[in-house]
Amino acid sequence: MLEAESLSYSYPDGHRALHDVSLSVSEGERLALVGANGSGKSTLLLHLAGALRVQEGRITFRGREGQEVLRRHVGLTFQDADDQLLMPSVLEDVAFSLVARGMSLSEAHSRAGELLESLGIAHLSSRPPHKLSGGEKRIVSFAGVLASEPEVLALDEPSAALDPRARRRVIEFLRRSKHTIILATHDLDMALDVCDRAVILSAGRVACKGELPSLFMSRELLESNGLELPLRFSH
Numbered sequence: 676m677l678e679a680e681s682l683s684y685s686y687p688d689g690h691r692a693l694h695d696v697s698l699s700v701s702e703g704e705r706l707a708l709v710g711a712n713g714s715g716k717s718t719l720l721l722h723l724a725g726a727l728r729v730q731e732g733r734i735t736f737r738g739r740e741g742q743e744v745l746r747r748h749v750g751l752t753f754q755d756a757d758d759q760l761l762m763p764s765v766l767e768d769v770a771f772s773l774v775a776r777g778m779s780l781s782e783a784h785s786r787a788g789e790l791l792e793s794l795g796i797a798h799l800s801s802r803p804p805h806k807l808s809g810g811e812k813r814i815v816s817f818a819g820v821l822a823s824e825p826e827v828l829a830l831d832e833p834s835a836a837l838d839p840r841a842r843r844r845v846i847e848f849l850r851r852s853k854h855t856i857i858l859a860t861h862d863l864d865m866a867l868d869v870c871d872r873a874v875i876l877s878a879g880r881v882a883c884k885g886e887l888p889s890l891f892m893s894r895e896l897l898e899s900n901g902l903e904l905p906l907r908f909s910h
């Protein structure tokens with residue numbers, strides 16, 4: 676469904692963040708992108724969501740190329756939910772992408788209200804997003820992305836800065852979701868809870884790909900890529 680072939684990317688300062696990265700995600704699959712800090716997870720995710728222009732290689736969604744195709748079908752949440760929550764209230768924030776797509780304000784508000792209801796956060800509708808807790812912000816940013824009805828969710832560190840209960844709620848939400856999911860994280864336990872398969876990145880290259888949970892059972896493999904055994908395998 677979504678394929679990256681031989682992607683390489685250098686930032687404007689010349690730093691090469693991706694080297695010859697290839698991967699594919701099939702419909703309904705949940706893929707984890709894992710790797711140490713600086714291994715290229717966010718850079719790769721930004722490419723897959725059409726937020727960065729491909730320099731070398733190519734990305735196709737159902738065989739079609741181009742940033743616009745990716746932007747339309749791949750919904751991206753940023754590592755820092757504050758980068759995404761810009762409107763004065765939660766309802767307006769979630770309605771924003773609908774209005775941007777040409778829906779009338781009243782229809783957008785009613786659709787956004789339904790979405791908040793379905794995520795169990797209707798009670799947050801009139802709250803200012805920047806005053807919410809980290810976990811609430813995270814779910815609201817999911818709602819904002821879901822409002823644009825993407826087929827793929829590309830999530831950058833969705834457990835970052837969450838307490839254990841909020842983290843658990845996000846995991847449950849993702850497990851229930853019917854979306855194709857690409858989850859960039861260094862939280863290997865979360866990757867195990869949510870994903871079927873993982874790609875391990877190291878210094879911008881694909882170090883290893885495989886099925887979960889077996890890929891995360893080798894201490895040697897993980898440590899050689901700057902990662903630690905998930906808690907559940909470490910005793």
Ligand SMILES: Nc1ncnc2c1ncn2[C@@H]1O[C@H](COP(=O)(O)OP(=O)(O)O)[C@@H](O)[C@H]1O
Pocket residue numbers: 686687688690691692710711712713714715716717718719
């Ligand atoms: N805007 C940028 N300009 C220059 N280098 C960057 C920029 N963003 C990220 N990098 C570098 O690219 C590499 C990959 O970064 P990133 O994709 O953010 O990794 P990760 O998400 O795995 O932590 C790192 O070495 C990082 O320092």
Ligand SMILES: [Mg+2]
Pocket residue numbers: 716717718754831832
């Ligand atoms: Mg990152």
